[in-house]
Amino acid sequence: MNSKISDKVLQWYDANRRTLPWRYEQVQIADPYRVWLSEMMLQQTQVDTVIPYFQKFTAKWPTVNDLASADLDDVLHMWQGLGYYARARNLHKCAKTISEQFDGAFPRSPEELANLPGIGPYASAAIAAIAFNVPATVVDGNVARIVSRVFGFSTPIQQNQKQIYSAAESLTPLLRAGDYAQALMDIGSGICTPRSPKCQTCPLHTDCKAYASGIPEQFPGKLIKPSIPTRYAVAFICIKDNNILLRKRTGEKMLHGLWELPGSDWYADSLPELPDEMQAPYADVKHTFSHFHLITRVVQASEIDPEYLNGAEVACNINELDQLALSTLTKKLLKVRNRNG
DNA sequence: GTCCGGTGCT
DNA sequence: AGCACCGGAC
Known part of the structure; x- marks a missing residue:
């Protein structure tokens, strides 16, 4: 049988x-x-x-x-x-x-x-x-x-x-x-x-x-899933002389070992405040992880006030990004560069 | 937008 | 037992 x-x-x-x-x-x-x-x-x-x-x-x-x-x-x-x-x-x-x-x-x-x-x-x-x-x-x-x-x-x-x-x-x-x-x-x-x-x-x-x-x-029945929260962050695309500032994620945070744009932590409530002169040009990019949405304000600037950096950034040749491990989130954020020129 | 899915950590 | 962890299909 x-x-x-x-x-x-x-x-x-x-x-x-x-x-x-x-x-x-x-x-x-x-x-x-x-x-x-x-x-x-x-x-x-x-x-x-x-x-x-x-x-x-x-x-x-x-x-x-x-x-x-x-x-x-x-x-x-x-x-x-x-x-x-x-x-x-x-x-x-x-x-x-x-x-x-x-x-x-x-x-x-x-x-x-x-x-x-x-x-x-x-x-x-x-x-x-x-x-x-x-x-x-x-x-x-x-x-x-x-x-x-x-x-x-x-x-x-x-x-x-x-x-x-x-x-x-x-x-x-x-x-x-x-x-x-x-x-x-x-x-x-x-x-x-x-x-x-x-x-x-x-x-x-x-x-x-x-x-x-x-x-x-x-069949089988579906479990009703609770909706997931939204978090907010700022990230910087800072390019000078064909080099872009990146940093490697460390510790036990998610995506650790991968490279990312420098920027703020991921906050639970709202977008971090930035001075007006750093606001433009920017684009807000939405990405969903398993357990939260992330809205990232991507700010493009040729100089970043060190106050907004953690000092661990590395200047990487923008033509050699394909040699680094990047998450899909980081790749999505980098596309803003093509949109805003 | 919503749904789907193995393992490891605590 | 509950939660953290990613990207793609629809």
């Missing part, structure tokens, strides 16, 4: 699987390094966004030992734009651990994998299944949505983790665990999508309670 579902999933996969740079054919042996790297990148990030990053990383660092020998600054630079930069720091830390303590070989069991930096319950199961065919239960957002729909769970995913895990476990096959996990990812991203599931093309629609209900998109 349950094995029938995994059989349908695997048959669908054999006919419809996506070709992706980290996937291997059945005649090939999986490279755990590539499986691990892809899974780290795919957390919180869509396949199409990940592909060029994966290509760049594997070209520059073909093995985990190569990545372990890299500088963290280079890793952050290569990661720029992918977001959640703690992933890049943990990636580097994990590569060093594998290289130095595991002789360059990833462990096979989910339990050992879960002890490594950046590898949690999802990734440990996914790597064990995909790289080593261990029949671990792999539950990410896609799987949780598929399982909720097949079983007709209306409880929001966040409040139903145990039931979802048990249901997912009951479907997981003992053989071809890696193909099965990847098949569910493909079905989740291409068919069983959050808003408009394409049930007619789904191999499980005749097994699916949500489909039978006629309103599959309403």
Whole structure:
């Protein structure tokens, strides 16, 4: 009964699987390094966004030992734009651990994998299944949505983790665990999508309670999210002789290790006051992070009163910005320069 | 604008 | 258990 579902999933996969740079054919042996790297990148990030990053990383660092020998600054630079930069720091830390303590070989069991930096319950199961065919239960957002729909769970995913895990476990096959996990990812991203599931093309629609209900998109229920606050900041674009003032974020603040425009802290209430002569020209740029909006007043000036700087700025050639790790926020702020000339 | 999503820290 | 963390799809 349950094995029938995994059989349908695997048959669908054999006919419809996506070709992706980290996937291997059945005649090939999986490279755990590539499986691990892809899974780290795919957390919180869509396949199409990940592909060029994966290509760049594997070209520059073909093995985990190569990545372990890299500088963290280079890793952050290569990661720029992918977001959640703690992933890049943990990636580097994990590569060093594998290289130095595991002789360059990833462990096979989910339990050992879960002890490594950046590898949690999802990734440990996914790597064990995909790289080593261990029949671990792999539950990410896609799987949780598929399982909720097949079983007709209306409880929001966040409040139903145990039931979802048990249901997912009951479907997981003992053989071809890696193909099965990847098949569910493909079905989740291409068919069983959050808003408009394409049930007619789904191999499980005749097994699916949500489909039978006629309103599959309403499974699982959604959690009402509280609205997030807005913060405010001032940042300076100060260019002289082709050099722009930048500083490197330090400490434990978000985006630390990346370069940014000098400016104020991010205040909870309103835009920091500036003297009139520093107000023009400027542009207000809005950016949204996971837990707050940020409105930044970008002021362009050839000189900045040192009172507004912290003394840690570095003059960087504006034609060599592509050699530094910049967040998407900083790139967005830098575009003001093109707008205002 | 609104929604989506793994891990680590506390 | 609750919160911090980013960018892209719709």
